[in-house]
Amino acid sequence: RKEVEQDPGPFNVPEGATVAFNCTYSNSASQSFFWYRQDCRKEPKLLMSVYSSGNEDGRFTAQLNRASQYISLLIRDSKLSDSATYLCVVRGAAGNKLTFGGGTRVLVKP
């Protein structure tokens, strides 16, 4: 089983629609969780950290389910500019190792 696993997609989303996808992690002792966004041929950029109680940043909502060992990202009212690959990142119990998932590609279409 991969340490961090994501559905590669692509998720084809009509503009204005809602899309959600998950990321599963194998190490139950993982400490912290993040979503990064990577545009085509660009570097990854932090989208948001994921807190235990769940958190929201504008149209983006992240949730953590420790019991089932997954995090989720929901995008409401999708914009064309939301088209990107969304990377799930997990920090391990040792603290200094960040493991990236393979990314979920989202394509928002008019």
Next chain:
Amino acid sequence: ETGVTQTPRHLVMGMTNKKSLKCEQHLGHNAMYWYKQSAKKPLELMFVYNFKEQTENNSVPSRFSPECPNSSHLFLHLHTLQPEDSALYLCASSHGTGVSGANVLTFGAGSRLTVL
């Protein structure tokens, strides 16, 4: 422009060449990283430096040789590479390497390497 600058942005080299990738961060961070991103694969951590000391070498072949002269600069020296080493090499920095929420990564734009 991010606070992490990588040069060159593109590099083509033969298998017998020696070249170096450079990374500089202007964020006052103490930790710096090299990641490799190949097509269809997750980012792979290569090296971690914290306060210019190497704290992680993720079983990287010796044909990749990192150098961290200070907390702001990181190099990746390349020699006798193989075609399968062609990839995007991303440098990143963070405040530290612990579990604190402050220790998120800021990436540079990457150096796209092609080995012929």
